[in-house]
Amino acid sequence: MGEATREAFGQALVALADRFPELVVLDSDLSKSTMTAEFAKRHPARHFDLGIAESNMIGAAAGLALSGKIPVATSFACFLVGRLETIRVAVTLNRANVKLVGTHAGLGIGDDGASQMGLEDLAAMRALPGMTILQPGDGLETRQAVEWMLGHQGPVYLRLTRQKLDDAHRPDYQFACGKADVVWLPEPLPKNFQATVFASGGTVGGAIAAAKGLLPKGFAVRVVNVGTIAPFDVDAVEDCAKDSARLVTVEDHNIVGGLGSAVCEAAAMLGLAKPVVALGVREMGESGTPAELYERHGLSAPHIMAACIKNLA
């Protein structure tokens, strides 16, 4: 196993602190979980713990941004999106250069259960004009995404996992905002694919495992990592639809409003005559291990394999 994307985020903040002197970090009593504690320890004057008061933290971040700082405000994904009204006005309407970092995304938080699971955050954030949404699929991508985010002028939502993720990228990977990237291709390269699977964050590893599992069964499947949810890479959908019999999406998020919706919207707008099989969470979450929950809620490799090959009558 590799590392949790929240861990890579915490390390990146420390590594980039000197390069971005205007960087400040805001927390709401979860710095040990969102992995900002090390930054806080090393740069106490640039760290503000606002206590268990996320709305105020987000508003304060907007004020800092309007005064030229680069504020990174963190909490669990669910607690950030719960303050959508403050994000909508203080951040979005102000076009404030605020970086919101929601960790413990989705079912992947595991045994803490439903109230701690951010499963609606992508849907809400996608509805905010000007909000860039990043969901890296491994530690390497996270480090580069954080660096890009700090240099970018404008609001960003970075969605991170509690659970450790396998490395999805080769060491020479280069992050590009707004670009989906292929993380798995069968060899030899087929002329046509049974499916292209679009995955993001916590589901990328399962998608690659599914593609590997289908190869000996004679099914060629490509896996695309969608590291940027907004602006969405419509071209990637168009390109992959050309040589794939179907598109499959898999996300640790409610089935409404996230990656699956983005792919369906792109396919419909482009007039692509290709079926989309969307895997996502359809209920409130519950307690369990991440692996158990991914299995129970239809996001695990066996479910992805089935989505790639099941009869679409």
Add this chain to the structure above:
Amino acid sequence: MDALASWTRALRADIIRMIAAAGSGHPGGSLSVIDILAVLYAKHLRHDPKNPERPERDRLILSKGHACPALYAVLAHRGFFPMERLATLRQLGSPLQGHPERHRLPGVEASTGSLGQGLSMGLGMALAAKLDGSSRRVYVVTGDGEMQEGQIWEALLAAPKFRLDNLTLIVDANNGQIDGHVSEIMPLDPLPDKLRSFQWDTRCVDGHDLEALDQALAAIQTVRDRPQAIVAKTTKGKGVSFMEDQIAWHGKAPNKDEVEKALKEILGG
């Protein structure tokens, strides 16, 4: 002070004209807050209309964004934009939106209108000033009805922790909100006691007494290590007899006769 009093009459007249021209808007809260804004801009807030983004300016956030006709009138009079623009309030494409937006109008420091957010943004601006070692100050103006929002109390709790003596909250306490009087809808008193118990340096003032407002705003400059609150007791619709303390005038435009009557009362003659 005579010049200032005369200026507030001109500002009140412009508020009435703007809202009448727009056909909608919030005269009650604009007329209650205007003396506060006038004293701030005339005597205390360091600002530069020719260079509105000058980094070392003080910041004013009108958290009760619906009172923006008052802010727009002050900004126009100070020279942030031509006076003629006041007549475009609430029109399609106008920089004078129904609630203030910083990207549309120079001099607006923060987009507001969703009540309860301004003090948090002011807190962030005050933190930034401290980080920069700057003497710039941040003033946040809220309504008393707005104090019912929970986020306000999060910010009230946080500012003393960071010893933000460069942050001042001014409550336009006009005792009015859309559904009725604040004292009936969700009583707030004793507000000064609450603010003091949150460790804010707190004083109360008649929010239409220009001299008293000036003295209060001068006095807070010397407070160290603590944020300050000024509870300004005001009258909704102040200066227009038929609007004063009338909840119905929270958010409606005067008709032609009412405008005439209001302007006569404000400007005399």
